[in-house]
Amino acid sequence: MPTTRRPLLTALAALPFMTGEGQAMTPGNETALIAVDVQNDFIPGGSLAVADGAAVVPVINRLAPRFANVVLTQDWHTADHLSFASQHPGMKPFETVSMPYGPQVLWPDHCVMGTEGAALHRDLSVPHAQLVIRKGYNRAVDSYSAFLEADRSTRTGLDGYLNSRGIRHVFIAGLATDFCVAWTALDARRLGFEATVIEDACRAIDLGGSLARAWAEMEAAGVRRVQSSAIG
Numbered sequence: 500m501p502t503t504r505r506p507l508l509t510a511l512a513a514l515p516f517m518t519g520e521g522q523a524m525t526p527g528n529e530t531a532l533i534a535v536d537v538q539n540d541f542i543p544g545g546s547l548a549v550a551d552g553a554a555v556v557p558v559i560n561r562l563a564p565r566f567a568n569v570v571l572t573q574d575w576h577t578a579d580h581l582s583f584a585s586q587h588p589g590m591k592p593f594e595t596v597s598m599p600y601g602p603q604v605l606w607p608d609h610c611v612m613g614t615e616g617a618a619l620h621r622d623l624s625v626p627h628a629q630l631v632i633r634k635g636y637n638r639a640v641d642s643y644s645a646f647l648e649a650d651r652s653t654r655t656g657l658d659g660y661l662n663s664r665g666i667r668h669v670f671i672a673g674l675a676t677d678f679c680v681a682w683t684a685l686d687a688r689r690l691g692f693e694a695t696v697i698e699d700a701c702r703a704i705d706l707g708g709s710l711a712r713a714w715a716e717m718e719a720a721g722v723r724r725v726q727s728s729a730i731g
């Protein structure tokens with residue numbers, strides 16, 4: 500199979516992420532890379548550190564130039580956000596409470612808007628990224644997904660942005676695989692996009708089996724799972 504780009508419909512009908520046996524794909528204009536929450540608080544040294552979280556940075560830096568469209572996300576909470584255990588007397592981080600929209604894991608305070616912990620990792624180098632989505636800024640509603648808040652109805656506008664630019668397939672990288680990456684991938688599918696998670700460009704929190712559950716849900720929803728070596 501030739502490595503040249505094929506017409507859009509042919510590419511979608513065939514194998515969207517490989518151009519041939521063992522050959523890496525070249526992402527087309529109908530694709531976007533979403534780099535999720537590569538923020539200091541999710542990196543070792545931060546308040547909600549994901550094990551080995553910094554390892555995603557060089558992988559994303561290498562992949563991003565291959566994508567014409569790159570979207571970054573930032574978890575962006577009020578200082579008194581209700582996803583913080585500190586707002587629930589007697590509760591500790593990583594315990595679960597019931598919120599009007601469903602169960603909510605309580606987290607250490609993290610990614611408070613405007614703080615250094617909420618800043619993108621200083622080594623993340625994606626100067627051509629065109630959109631930054633900030634999410635989770637409603638005190639009473641968490642937002643793991645880059646598309647929909649945890650009430651499952653308030654949209655961030657990302658689907659409209661992607662649709663209006665003709666983007667049909669999102670590739671997702673970043674932190675954390677089993678929370679913000681997985682919820683973003685699942686919502687991408689619900690909203691009609693092709694979705695591929697780049698596994699080695701992500702790291703997980705893995706709380707009580709959450710990583711295995713997330714992969715099972717993503718697989719059932721038709722989210723593809725690839726390694727960064729499959730991309731350009």
Ligand code: VGL
Nearest residue numbers: 536574606674675678679
């Ligand atoms: C995240 C927990 C709380 C994430 C954000 O980015 O995966 N996880 N807030």
Ligand code: ZN
Nearest residue numbers: 574582610635
């Ligand atoms: Zn958060």
